[in-house]
Amino acid sequence: MKLFIDTANVAEIREVASWGVLSGVTTNPSLVAKEGRDFMQVLREILEIVDGPISAEVVSLTADEMVEEAKQYYELHKNIVIKLPVTAEGLKACSRLSAKGVRCNMTLVFSPNQALLCARAGAAFVSPFVGRLDDISTDGIQLIRDIAEIFDVHAIETEIIAASIRTPGQVVECAKAGAHIATIPPKVFHQMLKHPLTDIGIERFLKDWEAARGKV
Numbered sequence: 001m002k003l004f005i006d007t008a009n010v011a012e013i014r015e016v017a018s019w020g021v022l023s024g025v026t027t028n029p030s031l032v033a034k035e036g037r038d039f040m041q042v043l044r045e046i047l048e049i050v051d052g053p054i055s056a057e058v059v060s061l062t063a064d065e066m067v068e069e070a071k072q073y074y075e076l077h078k079n080i081v082i083k084l085p086v087t088a089e090g091l092k093a094c095s096r097l098s099a100k101g102v103r104c105n106m107t108l109v110f111s112p113n114q115a116l117l118c119a120r121a122g123a124a125f126v127s128p129f130v131g132r133l134d135d136i137s138t139d140g141i142q143l144i145r146d147i148a149e150i151f152d153v154h155a156i157e158t159e160i161i162a163a164s165i166r167t168p169g170q171v172v173e174c175a176k177a178g179a180h181i182a183t184i185p186p187k188v189f190h191q192m193l194k195h196p197l198t199d200i201g202i203e204r205f206l207k208d209w210e211a212a213r214g215k216v
Helices: 010-017 029-035 039-049 063-074 088-099 112-120 130-135 140-153 168-177 186-193 196-214
Strands: 002-006 024-026 054-057 080-085 104-109 125-128 159-162 181-184
Touching: 002 010, 002 186, 010 039, 010 186, 024 181, 029 039, 039 054, 054 104, 063 080, 063 088, 080 088, 088 104, 088 112, 104 112, 112 125, 112 140, 125 140, 130 140, 130 168, 140 159, 140 168, 159 168, 168 181, 168 186, 181 186
Parallel strands: 002 024, 002 181, 024 054, 054 080, 080 104, 104 125, 125 159, 159 181
Antiparallel strands: none
16 A cells, blocks of 8 residues: 655655655645645645655636646646545546546545546546544445445556545554555654654663673
């Protein structure tokens, strides 16, 4: 399973990218607004850091407006992926953009039916929201399993991006459930890295090393 980072904070992207683990980046209007910066400039900086799919989400509501808004993003670089909502207008825009060779990431997916519609509209990626389903006591991981099974049975090439990740445990479960990608907040990346036994082990090794040096 590939790992994307879910943020519009360039410093956070640069830090996790330096670990050598990132395959892409997802952003959304909320994340962009949080940064308070010009989005096009942010995208340019991200493109210099990560060589992989970079999702840029439209905020328009009609297919014509979505396609027009998307143009400024996908003309920026071949790695830009247009992020669209799962609505009738979003599907229309996805179909039109995909026919032009523009990759689309359909977001706010909460059911297998939505994922199937997106795939048939030509989406390169679908983004089921795991955490938001768990928030309302619905099994988000089961949604990943269901979509993965359908795509596998019918040889659908659309990739599943497990989104709305809240914990390191959800990353593991998404990987086991068949997600091709997990897009992960910076905080969870750091949680994935840490383990108390690792810290204890390093401390013990260093003490043993210093003790051994003192005997020389």
